Amino acid sequence: MSTTYPFTAVVGQDDLRLALLLNAVSPAVGGVLVRGEKGTAKTTTVRAVAALLPHVTVVPGCRFSCDPAAPDPHCPDGPHDPAQDGAERATKLVELPVGASEDRLVGALDFERALAEGVKAFEPGLLAEAHRGVLYVDEVNLLNDHLVDVLLDAAATGASYVEREGVSVRHAARFLLVGTMNPEEGELRPQLLDRFGLTVEVTASRETDERVEVVRRRLAYDDDPEQFAARWAPQEQQARERIAAARELLPSVRLGDTVLRQIAATCAAFEVDGMRADIVMARTATALAAWAGRTGVTAADVRQAALLALPHRRRRNPFDAPGLDEEKLDQALEQARQEAEQAEAEGAGPDDGPEPDPDPDGGPESGGPDGGPGGDGPGGGGGVPPQRDPASDPGDGSAAPDAGPQSASPPPGEGAQPGTGPGAAPAAGAEQPPSAAGEPYRTRALTVPGLGEGAAGRRSRARTAQGRTTGAELPHGRLAALHLTATLRAAAPHQRARGRDGTGLVVRRPDLRQAAREGREGNLVLFVVDASGSMAARRRMGAVKGAVLSLLLDAYQRRDKVGLVTFRGTGAELALPPTSSVDAGAARLEKLPTGGRTPLAAGLLRAHEVLRVERLRDASRRPLLVVVTDGRATGGVEPLPRAARAARLLAASGVASVVVDCESGPVRLGLAGALARDLGAAAVTLEELRADTVSALVKDVRRAA
Structure with a gap:
């Protein structure tokens, strides 16, 4: 071992x-x-x-690790004899x-x-x-x-x-x-x-x-694990004894009214849903007190409990990083303390439990380096970690909430950009700073036609190990989920030939059938976004980014992988290789510059290459191509015919596609619609992306098959 x-x-x-x-x-x-x-x-x-x-002490032979002192009355291996001696493991x-x-x-x-x-x-x-x-x-x-x-x-x-x-x-x-x-x-x-x-x-x-100490210890462990473990055995034993002592003390820890008010006020201040956060904070604060060897919970315990229990529960935008605003946390705790003191002064009654000194500098009992098993190494690396001192390092622990893609604001002096009118030629090489994305909204599902076999998700229909049973099939390898009725039906005609004597059904391996189930899969959603000068108008690019951000949010909820190809100037760039980190796609989108010519063919060809490589890596994950463009193509020789040929190449590879038409203004050239026909794709405008009618448009990507 x-x-x-x-x-x-x-x-x-x-x-x-x-x-x-x-x-x-x-x-x-x-x-x-x-x-x-x-x-x-x-x-x-x-x-x-x-x-x-x-x-732990368990009932010998019990597969469910029942405690002999309090066996589970519903244990499938029970009932257990209360007089039976337990076995320790x-x-x-x-x-x-x-x-x-x-x-x-x-x-x-x-x-x-x-x-x-x-x-x-x-x-x-x-x-x-x-x-x-x-x-x-x-x-x-x-x-x-x-x-x-x-x-x-x-x-x-x-x-x-x-x-x-x-x-x-x-x-x-x-x-x-x-x-x-x-x-x-x-x-x-x-x-x-x-x-x-x-x-x-x-x-x-x-x-x-x-970092040096990390490497030193790891190398020492790899050279001789047993000797390394023996050197740390005293610290391990100290930590083991302290856990046992804290467990014994835990039932004696009391939560006062002031502490409960602080917990409730903190959860309310961060607008967490439900009451689970309050309960978890209370349990965490009592565990912190027991770990420090105290029977009373302090304000420092409540603050530490909030830093551990609330970051993933606070309301935030989908692509924001978890975290707490620690200044806001301190304000909520202080306000709750003042309200509790005011209520007590007005005769609301004494606190129902002792209120220890809220001073976080509580010495060894606060769980600092002197209050538990220590160890050598920089920064207290060895031993058991201290509780955080809220006054000593307010920036440690969790980052402030990220403002998300919507936080970007256009620079001052914004005005009309060249090349944004109908039919106008964009200025070559005129790069514009990134513009802010519009507010994201809910879109209707984009689905890939047919029945896939990819990773479980929530987008397209697929044969999966879970989901509703649609039939029976012969097992491939190890039997996963027996289809009992189909198995009995396959074995029944052979009972006389197999010499059945009435004691039971005679079943052979070829009779076994497993359930065929249908669920949903996650797809690879590859966005191809036109970032050229024809898209550089602030209002239009903000709307385009808002649409892509909305589709990214949809991909996040449907457990997809996403990738981002952008094209502008003289070529196309893989801005985000296919990944499951949808928030990375939102971050790249936020920083996307615009300007220059429109190498549409280069963008489509780059998408074709990305999909070819991904098909080799994961053949079961089906792609969905989302092209966001106004359909213009400029630069090089015969830009529009080259773009049409690239689109037909993608269509020939069987990629399901959707074109989001970003053309605006009173005069529209319909170039995005022509591109959609070459791709064998459905076309939808930015306005239609919000509408209920988009369901019929988008789900009709079967024309791409």
Whole structure:
């Protein structure tokens, strides 16, 4: 068995380590979502914390890890004898792979025993294995939505319910849920973000000394893991004992009225939806007090709890980064404190609990370096992280809310630009500064025709492992989802030849049928945006950017990959290689300059090359090409005929396309419509993109097939 990297040897990442420790003290906090760039020790830290958790006592032979002192009355392996001695084992760390099926997660009927022995047996899943342990989901943002729903429902209720194939099972599923993700690969839906108790942002340190210490420790661990772990064993034992002590103290921690007012006022100030944020903040604040060895919650605890529990819950635009305005947070806390003092002075009654000194400089008991197991290394890298001192570093912890693409404003002196009138030639090489995007709006779905087999999403029809059952088929490889009726129908005609004697149905491997299911897939949406001088008029380009931003928002909600090709001047540029990070597309769009000639053919040919390469990388993900242009083509020899030939090349490759016609003014040349005919695509104007009638226009991309 490989030696785990010691938790207390992790350098820096104070927020991450503190959030994990608070969940270890109080699992009711609801887990941790760790957001950060690659190579920031997310996985290492999560795996390391499991080794600090106290051992658990289980009923011997119970597949669901029941506690002998309080066995689950609904345990499928029960009932358990209360007089039976328990067996002690280490806390498990169970990892949920991104490609896991729902059956693997929740469990299902054991079909082999059902068919061979005629018994109805339940095969437990990962939720049962993780009970009273840690369930770790790496790249949780890449999990199918329905799996995340099941996972987080179990985390919230503490139980897993299985109703399928005639099996009805309920078993306990209480675990420390930890998910990690790289935001560049896509976001979680807001309602799923809300189900994680805490969230932390992790980044690599920019301090030279700290980076040197990270490398030094990692090399020492790789050279001799056992010796490295032995060197950190005293710090690990200290942290383990402190977690156990905090767990024992937790029931004694009290929340006073002033603290409750501060929690409620903070959640109201940031306009979070529902009451989950208030409850999570209260649980986090009590866990912070217990971790510091106190029975009273301070204002510093409330502030730290807000920094961990609210960034992913505040209302924000889809492409804004999570974060809290710490000045606004301090104002809300202070106002709540003053209101509580005023209410008490007016005779509202004394506080129902002790109100400790809110001074954040509380010495060792505040969880600083002297209050817990330490370690060497720069910046307190070793040992257990301190609670943040709100007065010492107000900028640490979370970034201020990003203003998003709408925050850009045009520079002063804006006026009419050349080349914007109908038929006017744009000024060659006249680049204009980026213009602000218009307000995004909801668009109707753009879909790819036919039935795909791509990654699960919410855009086009596809054959998927989940979804509604549409029929039965022979299994390809391992049987995924048995279609019981079709299997019985296939086996029935052969019973006499197989010598059935009445004891059971004789089923052979060729009889097995699996369910054919239809759901939705995510697509590769490649935007080809005209950024030439003919589009440079401020009002028009703002509307164009608003339309593309709206389509990007739609792609974000439908779990698509997106790419961005722009063309202007003398050629085309792949401004954003295909990625699941839709907010990266919004950022590139915000900075998009305009001006110059209109090399339409170059833009289409670049799109053709991008799609060709992506087809080699992921043949199952079908593309949808969205061309945003007024249809003009200038520069070079025979620009319009060359653009038409490029469009027909794309059409011949079978790419489903939509042309968003950006031409405006009283006189329209209809060039975008001609381009749409060459592409075999539907054409829609900017105005129609908002209208209900766009559904019929856009969904008719079957002409591209």
